[in-house]
Amino acid sequence: MDTLAYSAIFGRILIQFLPVWVALAATFALSISFKRRLGLYGKLFDSPVGMIGFGIVMFWVFTALFADQIITFDPYSQFSGMKNKPLGTPLAGEIEGAYSHFLLGGDHLARDVFSRMVMGARSVLSIAPAATLFAFMVGITLGVPAGYFGGRLDTTLSFVSNLVLAFPVILLFYLLVTPEIRLTGIPVVMAAVLFLFPIIFLTVLFNARFFTDPKKRNLYVGVVLVVGLWAYSGLAFNMDPLGVWSMDPNLLNVFVSVVFVNSPTVFRIVRGIVMDLKARDYVAAGQTRGEGPWYIMLWEILPNARGPLIVDFCLRIGYTTILLGTLGFFGLGVAPDSPDWGSTIDDGRKTLTLFPHSALAPALALMSLVLGLNLLADGLREESLKD
Amino acid sequence: MADWDPSQPILEIEHLSISFFTRLREIPAVMDFSCTVMPGEAMGLVGESGCGKSTVALAVMRELGKTGRIVGGSIKFKGRDLTNMGDEELRHIRGSEIAMIYQEPMASLNPAMKIGAQLAEVPMIHSGMSKADAWALARQIVADVRLPDPDRIINAYPHQLSGGQQQRIVIAMALMAKPALLILDEPTTALDVTVEAGIVDLVKELGEKYGTSMLFISHNLGLVMDVCDRICVMYSGEAVETGNVEQVFDEMRHPYTQALFRSIPLPGADKNARPLISIPGNFPLPHERPPGCNFGPRCDYFQKGRCDATEVPMFPVPDSDRHETRCLRWQEIDWTAPPAKRAVKEKAPIGRVVLKMEDLKKYYAISSGAFGGGTKKVVKANETLSFEAHEGETLAIVGESGCGKSTFAKVLMGLETATSGSIMLFDENVQSTPIQKRNTDTVSQVQMVFQNPFDTLNPSMSVGRQIIRALEIFKFGKSDDERQQRMLELLDLVKLPRAFAERMPRQLSGGQKQRVGIARAFAGGAKVVVADEPVSALDVSVQAAVTDLLMDIQRENRTTLLFISHDLSIVRYLSDRVMVMYLGHVVEMGTTDQVFSPPYHPYTEALLSAVPIADTKVIRKRIVLEGDIPSAMNPPPGCPFQTRCRWKSQVPGGLCEREVPPVQVLEGGHQIKCHLSRKVLEEMEPVIKVAAE
Amino acid sequence: MLIFVARRVGLMILTAFVLTFVVFYLTNLPPNLEKLARSEGSVRMSDESVAAWIEQNGHGGSVLGRYGQWLGIVPGWSNVDEKGVARGRCFEAGSDPAIAPRFCGILQGDWGFSTFAKTEVLPYLGGMLASTGWLMLWVMIVMIPTSLVIGVVAGMREGTRTDRVLSTFSIATTATPEYVSGVILVALLASPVTGLSPLLAEWGWIDGKTLFQGASSPDNITFWSFTLPVLTIALYGIGYIARMTRASMTEVMTAQYIRTARLKGVSFRQVVMRHALRNALIAPFTVIMLQFPWLLNGVVIVETLFNYKGFGWTLVQAAGNNDINLLLGCSVVAVFVVLVTQLISDIGYVFLNPRIRLS
Numbered sequence A: 001m002d003t004l005a006y007s008a009i010f011g012r013i014l015i016q017f018l019p020v021w022v023a024l025a026a027t028f029a030l031s032i033s034f035k036r037r038l039g040l041y042g043k044l045f046d047s048p049v050g051m052i053g054f055g056i057v058m059f060w061v062f063t064a065l066f067a068d069q070i071i072t073f074d075p076y077s078q079f080s081g082m083k084n085k086p087l088g089t090p091l092a093g094e095i096e097g098a099y100s101h102f103l104l105g106g107d108h109l110a111r112d113v114f115s116r117m118v119m120g121a122r123s124v125l126s127i128a129p130a131a132t133l134f135a136f137m138v139g140i141t142l143g144v145p146a147g148y149f150g151g152r153l154d155t156t157l158s159f160v161s162n163l164v165l166a167f168p169v170i171l172l173f174y175l176l177v178t179p180e181i182r183l184t185g186i187p188v189v190m191a192a193v194l195f196l197f198p199i200i201f202l203t204v205l206f207n208a209r210f211f212t213d214p215k216k217r218n219l220y221v222g223v224v225l226v227v228g229l230w231a232y233s234g235l236a237f238n239m240d241p242l243g244v245w246s247m248d249p250n251l252l253n254v255f256v257s258v259v260f261v262n263s264p265t266v267f268r269i270v271r272g273i274v275m276d277l278k279a280r281d282y283v284a285a286g287q288t289r290g291e292g293p294w295y296i297m298l299w300e301i302l303p304n305a306r307g308p309l310i311v312d313f314c315l316r317i318g319y320t321t322i323l324l325g326t327l328g329f330f331g332l333g334v335a336p337d338s339p340d341w342g343s344t345i346d347d348g349r350k351t352l353t354l355f356p357h358s359a360l361a362p363a364l365a366l367m368s369l370v371l372g373l374n375l376l377a378d379g380l381r382e383e384s385l386k387d
Numbered sequence B: 001m002a003d004w005d006p007s008q009p010i011l012e013i014e015h016l017s018i019s020f021f022t023r024l025r026e027i028p029a030v031m032d033f034s035c036t037v038m039p040g041e042a043m044g045l046v047g048e049s050g051c052g053k054s055t056v057a058l059a060v061m062r063e064l065g066k067t068g069r070i071v072g073g074s075i076k077f078k079g080r081d082l083t084n085m086g087d088e089e090l091r092h093i094r095g096s097e098i099a100m101i102y103q104e105p106m107a108s109l110n111p112a113m114k115i116g117a118q119l120a121e122v123p124m125i126h127s128g129m130s131k132a133d134a135w136a137l138a139r140q141i142v143a144d145v146r147l148p149d150p151d152r153i154i155n156a157y158p159h160q161l162s163g164g165q166q167q168r169i170v171i172a173m174a175l176m177a178k179p180a181l182l183i184l185d186e187p188t189t190a191l192d193v194t195v196e197a198g199i200v201d202l203v204k205e206l207g208e209k210y211g212t213s214m215l216f217i218s219h220n221l222g223l224v225m226d227v228c229d230r231i232c233v234m235y236s237g238e239a240v241e242t243g244n245v246e247q248v249f250d251e252m253r254h255p256y257t258q259a260l261f262r263s264i265p266l267p268g269a270d271k272n273a274r275p276l277i278s279i280p281g282n283f284p285l286p287h288e289r290p291p292g293c294n295f296g297p298r299c300d301y302f303q304k305g306r307c308d309a310t311e312v313p314m315f316p317v318p319d320s321d322r323h324e325t326r327c328l329r330w331q332e333i334d335w336t337a338p339p340a341k342r343a344v345k346e347k348a349p350i351g352r353v354v355l356k357m358e359d360l361k362k363y364y365a366i367s368s369g370a371f372g373g374g375t376k377k378v379v380k381a382n383e384t385l386s387f388e389a390h391e392g393e394t395l396a397i398v399g400e401s402g403c404g405k406s407t408f409a410k411v412l413m414g415l416e417t418a419t420s421g422s423i424m425l426f427d428e429n430v431q432s433t434p435i436q437k438r439n440t441d442t443v444s445q446v447q448m449v450f451q452n453p454f455d456t457l458n459p460s461m462s463v464g465r466q467i468i469r470a471l472e473i474f475k476f477g478k479s480d481d482e483r484q485q486r487m488l489e490l491l492d493l494v495k496l497p498r499a500f501a502e503r504m505p506r507q508l509s510g511g512q513k514q515r516v517g518i519a520r521a522f523a524g525g526a527k528v529v530v531a532d533e534p535v536s537a538l539d540v541s542v543q544a545a546v547t548d549l550l551m552d553i554q555r556e557n558r559t560t561l562l563f564i565s566h567d568l569s570i571v572r573y574l575s576d577r578v579m580v581m582y583l584g585h586v587v588e589m590g591t592t593d594q595v596f597s598p599p600y601h602p603y604t605e606a607l608l609s610a611v612p613i614a615d616t617k618v619i620r621k622r623i624v625l626e627g628d629i630p631s632a633m634n635p636p637p638g639c640p641f642q643t644r645c646r647w648k649s650q651v652p653g654g655l656c657e658r659e660v661p662p663v664q665v666l667e668g669g670h671q672i673k674c675h676l677s678r679k680v681l682e683e684m685e686p687v688i689k690v691a692a693e
Numbered sequence C: 001m002l003i004f005v006a007r008r009v010g011l012m013i014l015t016a017f018v019l020t021f022v023v024f025y026l027t028n029l030p031p032n033l034e035k036l037a038r039s040e041g042s043v044r045m046s047d048e049s050v051a052a053w054i055e056q057n058g059h060g061g062s063v064l065g066r067y068g069q070w071l072g073i074v075p076g077w078s079n080v081d082e083k084g085v086a087r088g089r090c091f092e093a094g095s096d097p098a099i100a101p102r103f104c105g106i107l108q109g110d111w112g113f114s115t116f117a118k119t120e121v122l123p124y125l126g127g128m129l130a131s132t133g134w135l136m137l138w139v140m141i142v143m144i145p146t147s148l149v150i151g152v153v154a155g156m157r158e159g160t161r162t163d164r165v166l167s168t169f170s171i172a173t174t175a176t177p178e179y180v181s182g183v184i185l186v187a188l189l190a191s192p193v194t195g196l197s198p199l200l201a202e203w204g205w206i207d208g209k210t211l212f213q214g215a216s217s218p219d220n221i222t223f224w225s226f227t228l229p230v231l232t233i234a235l236y237g238i239g240y241i242a243r244m245t246r247a248s249m250t251e252v253m254t255a256q257y258i259r260t261a262r263l264k265g266v267s268f269r270q271v272v273m274r275h276a277l278r279n280a281l282i283a284p285f286t287v288i289m290l291q292f293p294w295l296l297n298g299v300v301i302v303e304t305l306f307n308y309k310g311f312g313w314t315l316v317q318a319a320g321n322n323d324i325n326l327l328l329g330c331s332v333v334a335v336f337v338v339l340v341t342q343l344i345s346d347i348g349y350v351f352l353n354p355r356i357r358l359s
């Protein structure tokens, strides 16, 4: 069999991504036809930049979802004779039922670069948004009261967040994401603390709103506590009695560190917005009718901060992706054969000047995802500022 | 310019139409607008917010931004059409021939440039003056706008000046090149009334001195009367009436102008006997204008099939000084007929004392210095406040910015605790009880209406939800249905359609938001309502409706209303008693009649004379105060008002500078905090005289 | 002003103490010490001998006490091992403990001995910092002017095609972390098989096999060896600072006082130069200063990628080889850099902004 020409490679890759195209087309068709009814999300489709960004992001989301259908080979297995082979090389030695070519070549361990890149999307997208969400929970739960009450609470929390921010990220990772640290149990302690925030946040949120109606309150808070603590026991301590929730200790270490690094920035942003919003009359109105501080913070102030927070959320997922890549790049906290983009880039760079393709593919993938998130954030910002 | 004949108009706007092009639609902001300004003339442009006043002004400067475009008509300045002038030519006219002054003085000055540099730039650009000469001229003009110590000021940065001083600098900047036309867009709206009076005087004087023509934009009819020779009333993008000030004020020929005058509180209006008449309905959005006459849907004289048939042109009024009106029926309407509906309302009886404050003091400890270090300072926001308020009574609290009105409100509401003194609320001392510790009853009985309609409602919660939340907090009703029902009733109470419950605040106009705010305040059957400037941010036609609403609810519920305001016209109209504050002190207190007639406290006197009144029959004594209000951080020793008081010389021995004056109680319980002797007080003349009708 | 600086410095010192303690604590965790013992002693040490090694080499006792020793406010440890040799923190094994100083921590200028570099930490780190200094200098020279010009030009006329092109460029570079842009740049410009180099070599335009060099070293600073690392670090910063500058510039350009200036008849050039620029550069100044910590990340990545022996490279080696003293030294430097830049940014902001300075 012949090596494929670039056009053929391109064509075949497009075909491999077929499920993604279908899903994208459906998403856009539906969204555009109902865009007037979809609030800020709908307005996104008025902004070309936002649409491009959203398109790219959704492309990777769908890729992660349909990765099993898209890949051409098992991303972990090695194929003899395919080491460092260039793009479009036919598989050495026919294998029954296997795909015919290495579309994007082979890496230094003779694995299929294309499949690894696709699988990498799944490994990145299964951590980055969740880690960002947790960082937001922590940042919001601490930032809102710091900005609202000010005073000593604010001084202390700001000091702590500046402490974390003063650490160069890489140093922090080198200290926090190591096998030795896992032995000490520090990640579990951090998880125990950090994972508590979403539960606290939701409990306070519902209690503040529904304490006037104990029946409803008990229902909502009860559901939060039951589900939250159940997940908590599994994720933080790996002690879920039912075994539904669990997290690999490696992954937990990475996850916790990323949340830890991100939350101080979120804290600062939230605190700033809250300090601005708390001078509004509707806040004073809440106070004069005797609302508790938590209701005012979470139901009067927070919803009005959502614009900048959503924008920052998109940006921050991108940043988290970069951080995860950095971790992979330094080989911290990931399994050696993990297909995530950071460690694939690291693998590829050793032979970079001679066989650049195995590092370029994940590099471009990571760049495009982050770019998409940035464009999406820009589009959202632009649209939320209008009218 | 040489070929321009000075007897011709300096500015001639003809059939000007301006649109903004947004992505959704074209917004026709101004349509078929014409007006002429003769040399040396001051033309006033009045109208409600959004009617296109600023747009016209900016079109003259050709500064409509990326989205705005002149879609028809011409703007001739000294005979030359500005609408098709090239950029370079335009640049020579801007600043040298036409200058503009806007509302926010602080925002108009570059924070990082010295005042002198900003001023000197103008002649350096336009007449190639040398730097030294330009600075010398700047210094002279700064002195011309009556700023003290010009040498210091030209070397200062904008933030080192007070608001009033900044506005004077902006005026100085406009005058640097001795322009032929000066455009002023609400130049005093951001300033306090007593400071405003000074600026208005200055503008008038300079206009006469330099022979500058003016286009003066304002929403305040009284101010326009003070400054202008001619007036042009705008409504929804059109000029509806134009003429000289006397004719338009006294012989208006357009129903909108008439309605406008009936909705503002002039002396003689009274909430019970002669209530204000608000204009029904709402101002149409530019892209939702009705067919035919724009004012049609709100006009009392509307005639179907005629008023809504065709576009209405301007009709000249014969035998007049270029008086024109855009009304089809102007000749048929009986302009002298008194307003039809004049439902006289019962005056609510005044009941027992519900609120009593004694020797209330509120001091804040503030750390001075830019970086939070330095010494602690004490700001005396409220100084020995004592008064009582009765059931069903309206007590007005009057004063300019920084006088401690809002602190007082916060202390009363329990958002802050008083430093000392007592607050008796229904015989319960709440002085040191913060709001969290007050019981639901107390909280729900004292409620507040806020100033800024854009801020008073939570933008991300529906109107109904916000009212229901208040009901939940006040423990009203047993079920959600009951509260829902009550919420709808409250909407009825503030005369809003029930469908508004589903709306989000951004879908409401300013007046409607304010109504929701009132509904929310009355959700728990409030007995004492503090209204902090509830109407000052609203348009005049809406103001009347909202005040009336407050009055009606008060009459029904026998509420005690504490009405905080800086606007003396509205205070006179609706209050039973008045309390005047200056720098944390209550300087005068008494019934409305006592406060509005001599003897006055010197500050009240100045305040009264500073408020513009849109009535040609009122003669006002002009008392212009020097300087600005001192900062509360560092008040003058002795009498707080001594830095600006014109009566100080009447007190022997410099007592005013040394001692805080005692409260003198005159007959009828009228209190004045001043060192002036009884005799001097009694000889004071009234500030406002209404000429015989 | 003085009070302000004093407070900031006080806060900074407190921060420095807390941070170094955290680093000390994390590097001295028992598993790390065990690993160190095994790498210094032998891999097959029994658990008891590991414990003994730790005890003997002064790693026993409370963390606080050891931290104090490291700082130099607690007397250094000393003991006699089973062979009867006196060992201690402040003297060479076997020499007389009596003549050694009692305290020897970083306050006394003794940063300890690096097991990785086999030399004293302080001079070694100094040399590495100097190398990185050169890299940073060039990064600054490239990054700051470029980013400010891009930001100002883009923000000066919002929404024009120039603006869109420049903004897209800035977004693209901020979306490209150093390890991605480095890889792309090397593939494009420094690979003998792909990108431009083979073409250029074929045409005979370049002498060597590649246009730029894919590795660089502090001893040999040339345009060809430095361009790629500098560009890699600068690119990310350029995008970021340019976006900040643009945002600040567009905001300033819509400010009322700019309109006032325009309506005074000031020409567009003058509006930008005299009225907008100074106000627009206040915000980016802070950003540039706060960018230093981020540059530190870039430095670590780029030095690893280009095998440039500088501070970042040392950090990675120290961490990888569990060289506690070196890692602590690196942390002190990093924390110091971050805090000083924060201080400069605060003070500079005050000086740039007359509104704060004079009130």
Ligand SMILES: Nc1ncnc2c1ncn2[C@@H]1O[C@H](COP(=O)(O)OP(=O)(O)OP(=O)(O)O)[C@@H](O)[C@H]1O
Binding pocket: B020, B021, B022, B027, B029, B047, B048, B049, B050, B051, B052, B053, B054, B055, B056, B065, B067, B068, B219, B286
């Ligand atoms: N840049 C713009 N884009 C779209 N619409 C605009 C723009 N500027 C003004 N408008 C619309 O044009 C109309 C006239 O606005 P303008 O600012 O001239 O009113 P105004 O009379 O000066 O009001 P105010 O008293 O509040 O200053 C308004 O409906 C406004 O919404």
Ligand code: SF4
Binding pocket: B254, B255, B256, B293, B294, B295, B296, B297, B299, B300, B301, B302, B303, B307, B312, B326, B327, B328, B329, B330
């Ligand atoms: S034209 Fe008709 S609707 Fe319009 S103002 Fe005159 S009477 Fe009223």
Ligand code: SF4
Binding pocket: B601, B602, B603, B639, B640, B641, B642, B645, B646, B647, B648, B651, B656, B661, B673, B674, B675, B676
């Ligand atoms: S006490 Fe003196 S300064 Fe004060 S108001 Fe009376 S006369 Fe004026």
Ligand SMILES: [Mg+2]
Binding pocket: B053, B054, B055, B185
């Ligand atoms: Mg306006």
